Amino acid sequence: MYGQAGRKQMYGREVKLVRVSTFDSRMRERDTGSRNPGAYILRRQCLVFFLVFMTMAALSLAVACIFKEDIFGSRESVVVMGEESLSAAAPQAEFFTVSANDIVVSEEETAPPVIVIDPGHGGDDDGCCRGDVSEMTVNLQIARRLSEKLKDMGYETVLTREDDDTALTLEQRVEIAEAAGGELFISIHQNACEEKESSVTGIETWFSGCPEKEEGDNWYCSCCDDSRRLAQLVQMGAVSQTGANDRGLQQSQELYVVRETSMPSCLIETSFLSNTAERNAISSEEYQEQLTEGIARNIDSYFHPKTMYLTFDDGPSEENTAAVLDILQERGIRATFFVVGENVRRHPEIARRIVEEGHTIGIHCNRHEYDEIYASVEAYLEDFQDAYDAVYEVTGVEAKLFRFPGGSINAYNEDIYEEIIQAMTERGYVYFDWNASLEDAVNSSTPEQLLQDARESTLGRKKVVMLAHDIVYNTRVCLNRLIDQFPDYKMEPLTADVTPIQF
Numbered sequence: 001m002y003g004q005a006g007r008k009q010m011y012g013r014e015v016k017l018v019r020v021s022t023f024d025s026r027m028r029e030r031d032t033g034s035r036n037p038g039a040y041i042l043r044r045q046c047l048v049f050f051l052v053f054m055t056m057a058a059l060s061l062a063v064a065c066i067f068k069e070d071i072f073g074s075r076e077s078v079v080v081m082g083e084e085s086l087s088a089a090a091p092q093a094e095f096f097t098v099s100a101n102d103i104v105v106s107e108e109e110t111a112p113p114v115i116v117i118d119p120g121h122g123g124d125d126d127g128c129c130r131g132d133v134s135e136m137t138v139n140l141q142i143a144r145r146l147s148e149k150l151k152d153m154g155y156e157t158v159l160t161r162e163d164d165d166t167a168l169t170l171e172q173r174v175e176i177a178e179a180a181g182g183e184l185f186i187s188i189h190q191n192a193c194e195e196k197e198s199s200v201t202g203i204e205t206w207f208s209g210c211p212e213k214e215e216g217d218n219w220y221c222s223c224c225d226d227s228r229r230l231a232q233l234v235q236m237g238a239v240s241q242t243g244a245n246d247r248g249l250q251q252s253q254e255l256y257v258v259r260e261t262s263m264p265s266c267l268i269e270t271s272f273l274s275n276t277a278e279r280n281a282i283s284s285e286e287y288q289e290q291l292t293e294g295i296a297r298n299i300d301s302y303f304h305p306k307t308m309y310l311t312f313d314d315g316p317s318e319e320n321t322a323a324v325l326d327i328l329q330e331r332g333i334r335a336t337f338f339v340v341g342e343n344v345r346r347h348p349e350i351a352r353r354i355v356e357e358g359h360t361i362g363i364h365c366n367r368h369e370y371d372e373i374y375a376s377v378e379a380y381l382e383d384f385q386d387a388y389d390a391v392y393e394v395t396g397v398e399a400k401l402f403r404f405p406g407g408s409i410n411a412y413n414e415d416i417y418e419e420i421i422q423a424m425t426e427r428g429y430v431y432f433d434w435n436a437s438l439e440d441a442v443n444s445s446t447p448e449q450l451l452q453d454a455r456e457s458t459l460g461r462k463k464v465v466m467l468a469h470d471i472v473y474n475t476r477v478c479l480n481r482l483i484d485q486f487p488d489y490k491m492e493p494l495t496a497d498v499t500p501i502q503f
């Protein structure tokens with residue numbers, strides 16, 4: 001869930017809401033005095049027409065809901081909404097047709113997410129204080145700046161306290177967040193060491209993990225996925241903009257406000273007040289601006305992730321591919337496997353598992369021998385057919401996607417690649433190259449090097465096809481950390497509908 005879907009009670013029955021387009025930059029660019037993009041679009045459009053059709057839609061819907069058992073049975077309906085639909089549809093009548101599978105809802109559902117910001121401490125509890133700097137005051141300053149930035153981006157914000165006189169219990173903070181219908185909760189704090197002065201510095205972000213999970217590579221758990229991702233984004237944004245020491249993610253069951261809030265939540269400790277340099281920095285306007293800019297930007301990424309297609313070549317192998325599949329399953333991520341025919345016949349159960357678990361299976365080659373495959377166009381087509389048959393016989397999948405060994409243009413196929421591409425395209429196959437890579441086939445890199453190569457090669461692109469190899473041990477070793485370093489991306493499997501990345 002990336003904040004784009006949710007469930008709401010509507011007219012007494014549960015429906016699934018799917019935002020075709022969440023609020024977007026249009027509302028940021030044009031200040032209409034309203035935070036409701038749907039309303040804004042509709043004002044621009046023919047308002048009279050809209051009112052007429054909304055009345056009709058409401059009437060139809062009311063009638064439909066009265067007879068819902070007869071009409072709908074117990075089926076769940078999908079509601080499609082979004083300003084694009086609205087602006088495109090008004091004043092066309094079809095948009096408002098109510099059927100069993102498409103119920104139209106009002107523009108209210110496009111209201112921006114509410115983000116609850118919780119400045120820690122307040123009242124008699126001023127937090128950790130060093131020199132003339134009081135934690136509660138710094139927390140509130142940062143919370144206000146963050147709130148302003150988020151509002152400028154079109155979000156709605158709620159602060160749990162607006163001044164330093166207000167004292168709140170932890171329970172009250174959670175109650176405020178819940179009452180506000182918050183979609184995210186961020187608590188702001190400062191750190192300090194026992195000693196009056198200390199060299200310890202940096203930023204750390206906490207989230208509430210599962211009690212039974214321990215720290216380490218396996219502490220991921222699907223039930224705290226959203227909070228973890230939020231914490232990663234907040235931490236990354238804060239560190240990248242300030243250049244502060246990165247103390248990383250922390251998880252704890254002990255922090256009441258992040259544990260008890262029902263929405264994804266985290267708590268950031270933005271500095272050590274026990275370090276003079278950091279205390280001076282965090283008290284300055286400029287540093288607070290950088291800090292909150294980084295956090296706000298990455299909160300926006302939370303709602304609007306970029307897309308990454310994880311692709312694994314050369315498998316399946318018995319142990320490594322199984323381990324890769326375990327991780328992907330645990331993290332609810334679907335990827336793409338460009339398989340080698342011979343390996344599919346060698347490990348049919350793994351090939352079937354790839355398909356059963358919802359990943360895309362594509363063709364790489366039958367025998368991974370460049371000299372043989374690229375000897376001629378015919379040789380290539382023959383090898384491809386062998387791999388295709390293996391995949392079909394073992395998994396039942398009629399593969400549509402493929403990846404050239406070595407990429408579509410390489411040192412072995414220079415003379416014939418155009419012909420091969422033409423022949424394959426005529427047969428209806430789609431090939432994918434890549435635009436980022438772990439470089440895990442090239443050298444025997446350490447997991448750390450693979451992670452660095454992956455990170456550096458994405459270049460912040462909006463759409464990344466990441467090349468990896470599921471037969472490489474170190475790739476599997478670093479896969480959890482690989483996924484962790486891209487909280488600003490949503491991982492998807494390739495399909496024939498995705499516009500290919502080609503060299």
Ligand SMILES: [Zn+2]
Binds near residue numbers: 120127128135189190
């Ligand atoms: Zn604190």
Ligand SMILES: [Zn+2]
Binds near residue numbers: 314
């Ligand atoms: Zn390969």
